[in-house]
Amino acid sequence: MTSGPDFSDDFRTGLETLLRWRRDVRRFKPTPLAEGTLERLLELASIAPSVGLSQPWRFVVVESPERRNAVKRCFERCNAEALAYFSGERAALYARLKLAGLAEAPCQFAVFADRTTGQGHGLGRLTMPATIDYSAVMAVHTLWLAARAEGIGVGWVSILDPAEMTEILDTPPEWTLIGYFCVGYPSEEHDVPTLQREGWEQRRPPVMIRR
Numbered sequence: 001m002t003s004g005p006d007f008s009d010d011f012r013t014g015l016e017t018l019l020r021w022r023r024d025v026r027r028f029k030p031t032p033l034a035e036g037t038l039e040r041l042l043e044l045a046s047i048a049p050s051v052g053l054s055q056p057w058r059f060v061v062v063e064s065p066e067r068r069n070a071v072k073r074c075f076e077r078c079n080a081e082a083l084a085y086f087s088g089e090r091a092a093l094y095a096r097l098k099l100a101g102l103a104e105a106p107c108q109f110a111v112f113a114d115r116t117t118g119q120g121h122g123l124g125r126l127t128m129p130a131t132i133d134y135s136a137v138m139a140v141h142t143l144w145l146a147a148r149a150e151g152i153g154v155g156w157v158s159i160l161d162p163a164e165m166t167e168i169l170d171t172p173p174e175w176t177l178i179g180y181f182c183v184g185y186p187s188e189e190h191d192v193p194t195l196q197r198e199g200w201e202q203r204r205p206p207v208m209i210r211r
Contacts, residue, residue: 018149021191025153028104028184033152038107038183041152045143050135052120057139057178058112060169070168071160071180072102078159097198100157105182110165111140112175136178153186 042059050056062068079099086094102108113136115129125131144154162177195201 018145021189022144022148023153023186023190023193025155025182025184025186026098026101026194027187028101028106028153028155028182029187030104030106031185032106033184037150037152038109041143041146041183044146045139048135048139048142050120050138051125051131052123054117054120054123054125054132054135056114056117056119056132057136058114058171058175060110060112060171062108062110062169067168068102068108071108071165072100074160074164074168075100075102075157078161082159093198093200097195097200099159101155101182101184102157104187105155105184107183108181109183110169110171110180111136111178112171113178114172114175116174133176133178140178140181147183151185153184155182156180157182 038061045057045059046055048057062071083091083094113133115132117132140156147154157180160177160180165171165177165180166173166175190197193203196203
C-alpha cells in the first residue's frame with residue numbers, strides 16, 4: 001500500500017487562497033498561452049472524479065475564426081433574449097454586465113458530456129443518470145483551479161443555445177453541452193466576484209440542515 005502525501009499547513013493555506021481567488025474571468029489580455037499549456041490543463045482536468053470512472057467529458061477546442069464568430073453571434077442573440085426577461089433596475093444592471101470574453105480570450109473550448117459512453121459500464125448512474133453531467137462539471141472545476149494556480153483565467157459562458165452549439169461545433173447529437181469556456185491571462189485581478197462587485201448578488205453562507 002502506498003502512503004498518502006502529508007500536506008502541510010502552508011499547503012492547506014495556499015489551497016484555501018487558490019479557492020478564494022478563483023474567478024470567472026471576462027476580461028483577458030491578448031497574450032496567447034504558451035505552447036502545450038492547454039493540453040496540459042486538459043490532462044489535469046481528466047484526473048477529476050467521475051461516476052464509475054466513466055470520464056464522460058469531451059473537450060472541443062475552438063480555433064476556427066468562423067466557428068468563434070458563430071459562437072459569438074449565438075451568445076449575442078441569447079443574451080438579448082435574456083435581457084428581455086428582466087425589467088426595471090435589474091434589466092439596466094444586466095445590460096451593464098460583461099458576461100463573456102469571446103472577443104478577447106486567446107483560447108476557447110467547449111465541454112460536453114457523453115451520456116452514451118460505455119466506459120464505466122453504467123456503474124453509479126442507473127438511478128441518477130445526471131451524474132454523467134456532474135462528472136464533466138468536476139473536470140471543469142479541476143481545470144479551473146489548475147489554471148488559476150498558474151495565473152491563467154477561465155470564464156464560463158452559459159448564455160448559449162445548446163442545439164445551435166452542437167451545430168456550430170459539429171459534435172455528436174448525443175453529447176450534452178456543459179459550457180463554453182474562454183481561457184487566457186486576466187487583464188485585471190479581483191478577490192471579490194464580479195457579480196458581487198456590480199451589485200447583482202451577494203455571496204451567502206452555506207445552507208446546512210441537520211437531520
